[in-house]
Amino acid sequence: MSSKATPRTITVAAAQMGPNQKTDSRASILNRMLKLMDDAASQGVKLIAYPELALTTFFPVHYLTDEEEIASYFEPTSAAEPYALLSSPHVKPLVDKANALGIDFYLGFAERWTGEDGKTTDFNTAMYYSVAAGTGVGKYRKVHLPGRTEPLPDPKAFQQLEKKYFTPGDIGFKAFRAPGLVPDALKAEDVGPESETVAKGDPILGMLICNDRRWPEAWRPYGLQGAELVIEGYNTTAWAPQYDGTPEEQQETAEFHHRLSCQAGSYQNALWSINVAKCGIENNQGLIGCSLIIDPNGRIVAESKTMDDELIVATIDLAKCQYQRGRVFNFEKHRRPEHYGIILDQVGLQEIPLLSGA
């Protein structure tokens, strides 16, 4: 038994994907994902992250009315089979390869969920597949849906309609453990009284999707649960005609905000993050790249260089989370929730009153 953090080292990858055009077949997209997993295996990767809505084109930027077409973008799940997609032809080849190669994966997909009451709800979802468990061990449904419920009237406007297609996530920010992901993890019986700052047991993970990363309220719950790694996939618009600036300026700003948000979330919660893009020109609409692996100091340790399918890989030590958790970000010593009430009590911005006489 030791009071020092043991190495909790693992090789992980962000499987950045180039565009999925509307005309691309499911099979061709899945084949690219399988190839990225093969590449990962050749580099010793044990965990690979695919982007948000990885299996299809990013359909929420289109105003669709054909229910059959809309349904074609979704994977059915249910209370009885929460990970039903794993046995569908859309995903099973990925599961089979993951099992063969010993690689866990994070996957973003559109989820059409039938609850116990038989009611169907659509979510923008991510799931974590664990090889050791042989099934999904974590699901996250996007909480911070951007965009609108109804299309903008201007026919030339760029549309962002996630609020039309999806219901905000109903699970919240629920960290989970990935069994066996770090083979030499400290066991419960090895853990002594000095070990308060030693992460123990199987790695603690969290998941976010795209716009969530801009919201510190989305990162903090994972930090509070001891997450050592947050995985986040995204489709982020590079520019739109109705926004300020040239396309180049807009894209540079979008990349800046992306890096800033992911680096701040990692630093302020002293955890690793994998942030993975679907990018490039998809159906004539630009999406940013900049897939990132970030350390618990907020430093970028790996970044994509292309706007296409590209694997970025890093070998990361989860124990590095403990350094800042014992110092600047010792939450127990320094946080003051008695002053945070407004964060829950108030949803929107409410300007304080005008001065009397003003």
Added chain:
Amino acid sequence: MSSKATPRTITVAAAQMGPNQKTDSRASILNRMLKLMDDAASQGVKLIAYPELALTTFFPVHYLTDEEEIASYFEPTSAAEPYALLSSPHVKPLVDKANALGIDFYLGFAERWTGEDGKTTDFNTAMYYSVAAGTGVGKYRKVHLPGRTEPLPDPKAFQQLEKKYFTPGDIGFKAFRAPGLVPDALKAEDVGPESETVAKGDPILGMLICNDRRWPEAWRPYGLQGAELVIEGYNTTAWAPQYDGTPEEQQETAEFHHRLSCQAGSYQNALWSINVAKCGIENNQGLIGCSLIIDPNGRIVAESKTMDDELIVATIDLAKCQYQRGRVFNFEKHRRPEHYGIILDQVGLQEIPLLSGA
């Protein structure tokens, strides 16, 4: 009446200060502050920000036991006279000059507060002096005190003892308005129904101190209250013998974390910030510089270049906060407090349970 944001333009300054040595007289420090205010006036500045604990050396890095010496670093205030320091010889020359030049100021100081019950409490405080009001119109007491209550036993160790000298702030994050700071502010009677996204009336400000800037829970309350500008002074250790890395590496990391935190806080709340250092080698201990003025996009618009007294100035349009507040950071549309409960319910990190059998 217009539905567009009116220009709410103002010239502001961060009055970065070089070191205040223990041996420096109060008068010599105050003279430097007066000179910075004169420089500001010559550049049309209407609001100047001084650092945390600007009037003295940064005494919390020393283990002091002489109560008389400790008292010498504090300014007395009371329930009857919450801004008593303004008429003390330690601050009155600054007030007189501010009135003569028409410049509001933010000032960090050590506050020895006597409450209505006669009990005395020490706080690490910032106040906002308004020329139009002729007194202080806002006070902030540092919530996130870093460091320890007792010194480290190693005589060579760098000490950080804010938790020994100060009580955590009891006011919370209370935004306030600065009367007359923007002469052409929209008046209440000019405000029509289309003006939901138009900031109106006197500017809404917030204050933070040093370590607070690393905590998104400290910025968000100001964003929710419609603050257009947050002012933050700091004394941030550049390196210490017991920390990892060479002094140069540590300083670079400290500056990186400083920028990251201030830029993220500004961007994620769509507000301006002024972040102002006391810096340089103070009593043989390095403090970082990097005073910053940051726009509501998180972009740095002005940054100090020295490690000494230096004024950085920017002309800023407070109306620029409204752009992101109507889009990505429209809190009313996008925030989901029903999933943020853990942020208040739990203070410290609590690792989720081990998997059964682990």
